[in-house]
Amino acid sequence: xxxLEVKGVNKRFGGLQALGDVxxxxxxxxxxxxxGPNGAxxxxxxxxxxxxxxxxxxSVSFDGQSVLGRSPFAINQMGISRVFxxxxxxxxxxxxxxxxxxxxxxxxxxxxxxxxxxxxxxxDMRAKAMAMLEDVNMADKATMHAAAMSRGDKRRLEMxxxxxQDPKMLLLDEPTAGMARADTNNTIDLLKEIKEKRNITxxxxxxxxxxxxxxxxxxxxxxxxxxxxEDTPENIKGHPKVQEAYLGGNH
Amino acid sequence: xxGLSSKHDRTILIVATLFMLLAPVIFNLFPxxxxxxxxxxxxxxxxxxxxxxxxxxxxxxxxxxxxxxLSFGHAAFLGVGSYSAVWMFKLLGYNVLPAILLSxxxxxxxxxxxxxxxxxxxGIYFSILTLAFAEMxxxxxxxxxxxxxxxxxxxxxxxxxxxxxxxxxxxxSPHLFGIEMSxxxxxxxxxxxxxxxxxxxxxxxxxxxxxxxxxRIFRSPFGLMLRAIKSNQTRMTYTGLNPKPYTLAAFVISGxxxxxxxxxxxxxxxxxxxxxxxxxxxxxxxxxxVLGGAGTLLGPILGAGVIKYLENVFxxxxxxxxxxxxxxxxxxxxxxxxxxxxKFTGEGWHLTLGLIFMVVIIFLPGGLVEGGQRIGKRxxxxxxxxxxxxxxxxxxxxx
Numbered sequence: 121x122x123x124l125e126v127k128g129v130n131k132r133f134g135g136l137q138a139l140g141d142v143x144x145x146x147x148x149x150x151x152x153x154x155x156g157p158n159g160a161x162x163x164x165x166x167x168x169x170x171x172x173x174x175x176x177x178x179s180v181s182f183d184g185q186s187v188l189g190r191s192p193f194a195i196n197q198m199g200i201s202r203v204f205x206x207x208x209x210x211x212x213x214x215x216x217x218x219x220x221x222x223x224x225x226x227x228x229x230x231x232x233x234x235x236x237x238x239x240x241x242x243x244d245m246r247a248k249a250m251a252m253l254e255d256v257n258m259a260d261k262a263t264m265h266a267a268a269m270s271r272g273d274k275r276r277l278e279m280x281x282x283x284x285q286d287p288k289m290l291l292l293d294e295p296t297a298g299m300a301r302a303d304t305n306n307t308i309d310l311l312k313e314i315k316e317k318r319n320i321t322x323x324x325x326x327x328x329x330x331x332x333x334x335x336x337x338x339x340x341x342x343x344x345x346x347x348x349x350e351d352t353p354e355n356i357k358g359h360p361k362v363q364e365a366y367l368g369g370n371h
Numbered sequence: 372x373x374g375l376s377s378k379h380d381r382t383i384l385i386v387a388t389l390f391m392l393l394a395p396v397i398f399n400l401f402p403x404x405x406x407x408x409x410x411x412x413x414x415x416x417x418x419x420x421x422x423x424x425x426x427x428x429x430x431x432x433x434x435x436x437x438x439x440x441l442s443f444g445h446a447a448f449l450g451v452g453s454y455s456a457v458w459m460f461k462l463l464g465y466n467v468l469p470a471i472l473l474s475x476x477x478x479x480x481x482x483x484x485x486x487x488x489x490x491x492x493x494g495i496y497f498s499i500l501t502l503a504f505a506e507m508x509x510x511x512x513x514x515x516x517x518x519x520x521x522x523x524x525x526x527x528x529x530x531x532x533x534x535x536x537x538x539x540x541x542x543x544s545p546h547l548f549g550i551e552m553s554x555x556x557x558x559x560x561x562x563x564x565x566x567x568x569x570x571x572x573x574x575x576x577x578x579x580x581x582x583x584x585x586x587r588i589f590r591s592p593f594g595l596m597l598r599a600i601k602s603n604q605t606r607m608t609y610t611g612l613n614p615k616p617y618t619l620a621a622f623v624i625s626g627x628x629x630x631x632x633x634x635x636x637x638x639x640x641x642x643x644x645x646x647x648x649x650x651x652x653x654x655x656x657x658x659x660x661v662l663g664g665a666g667t668l669l670g671p672i673l674g675a676g677v678i679k680y681l682e683n684v685f686x687x688x689x690x691x692x693x694x695x696x697x698x699x700x701x702x703x704x705x706x707x708x709x710x711x712x713x714k715f716t717g718e719g720w721h722l723t724l725g726l727i728f729m730v731v732i733i734f735l736p737g738g739l740v741e742g743g744q745r746i747g748k749r750x751x752x753x754x755x756x757x758x759x760x761x762x763x764x765x766x767x768x769x770x
Contacts, residue, residue, distance in 0.1 A: 239591065
């Protein structure tokens with residue numbers, strides 16, 4: 121039994137079968153990559169996992185509990201944190217405030233009318249956020265406005281915001297899309313570091329084969345809404361079906 | 372002190388307190404019989420309105436300034452607060468305490484209903500929904516709800532009303548345990564005359580309490596979540612936070628502020644009409660907040676003060692007054708100048724307000740507070756560059 125179990129998931133958009141009978145099992149404490157050509161249904165699958173979309177049929181369970189019908193914030197509280205393709209951060213707030221918000225979310229739950237003690241006088245929360253920022257080498261930028269940062273820093277900040285919640289699983293949606301090679305390598309190093317330091321499951325949707333083969337322990341190849349194969353990176357590399365899907369045998 | 376951790380917050384609270392307590396003096400800078408006495412604003416009616424609208428704008432800022440949800444229906448809560456207060460005067464008697472409490476509670480309940488429905492949408496659709504609710508309340512107050520609102524006549528207290536708590540010797544105007552709102556102490560200092568009205572001080576104290584609560588909300592985790600809503604709701608949702616109850620809480624709190632303001636308006640003058648709920652009244656709060664600086668602590672208060680003061684000064688000006696001012700010009704020129712200026716004064720003062728608003732929005736998008744900050748920065752830069760010169764001069768001989 122994996123930490124994340126997807127069974128027989130279907131999703132249609134009008135006449136388009138975006139996902140057809142997807143089965144997927146992500147084992148605890150592994151890096152699992154989901155790859156596939158454009159339009160293979162990678163993002164649709166991800167959106168079904170985090171509660172943005174509800175599958176037409178099938179089941180998705182995380183840590184033994186069904187996630188279907190729960191809102192994204194409830195699913196996050198179960199222990200899934202999501203990193204977006206373009207970093208989603210609180211641009212109007214300072215870097216420290218950005219990291220403190222997930223700390224409060226972990227402590228207080230989805231809603232709490234917490235209007236008495238000031239944010240900055242809560243030293244435990246502040247220390248937790250600062251420690252996280254030090255972990256990603258951003259402590260010197262704590263008072264900066266998040267909007268003023270470079271794209272690479274925004275990515276690191278978003279990662280820090282997810283990690284400070286101590287999630288059981290991190291979902292990454294093309295974390296290196298549109299990045300220069302140097303930035304891509306930095307992101308790979310950051311993810312490797314995270315993997316070494318923490319007990320965490322990482323599911324990653326990626327286009328860039330370089331990223332996938334440097335990180336993943338298991339790979340699922342998706343094509344036209346159905347998984348073609350699931351195997352170790354070594355076996356995927358030479359797999360005829362995969363090459364067919366990528367080189368356009370079916371198209 | 373007061374549980375405020377930052378020195379900056381303590382300073383603005385102290386400055387606001389001193390300003391509010393000394394307002395009767397600050398607004399009456401000019402001696403009673405001098406030519407400039409025209410610009411004085413230190414009479415009870417104006418100062419009360421200033422404090423009351425500062426409460427309204429502070430509350431509005433908790434919603435709009437922090438979450439970015441622009442409500443165009445806040446006058447509805449103001450009106451509901453006023454009606455509740457007058458009903459308390461009619462049923463219980465002229466003591467303002469139950470009136471103010473009920474106006475806060477009723478406006479709070481009313482805003483739960485309106486907020487719950489309006490907050491299903493965001494952006495412009497939210498604004499239009501709140502506007503629609505406020506207009507509905509306004510129309511209903513004139514028609515179907517006449518038994519509650521007394522329609523076009525306006526709700527007021529009659530001799531035949533029960534006033535069950537009123538004793539034989541109770542005052543016949545709003546009072547707080549016997550101290551009448553309309554009473555005042557006069558102090559004459561040479562040519563100056565200062566009036567310290569009781570009603571104003573009640574408003575000022577409640578305004579300071581509301582302001583203090585607003586500071587606490589701004590600095591709290593709750594306030595941080597409200598700013599997160601404005602910044603990025605997607606990230607907020609995927610961080611395990613539900614934005615809906617946060618926005619609703621902000622909406623209700625700001626509705627209760629508006630209710631308090633409405634209750635105070637009625638306590639200063641115990642009658643109310645539906646026009647208090649008209650959309651122009653809602654627009655006025657928006658203008659006050661934006662003019663002062665939305666999302667800042669002092670902005671809405673500044674905005675309320677500036678608009679209420681200018682409204683008073685400009686609407687008092689009339690053609691006769693302008694003619695005496697420009698009597699030094701040749702006749703034909705004097706008529707021309709007076710003709711132009713008269714369009715901007717008296718009834719036409721909204722034209723001036725519009726111009727001021729445009730200038731502020733174009734040149735100071737952050738409102739008057741941004742203007743203040745820019746001036747402050749310029750001064751501190753000059754000061755620090757001066758210090759640099761000193762240091763350079765001091766270090767040179769050592770080399």
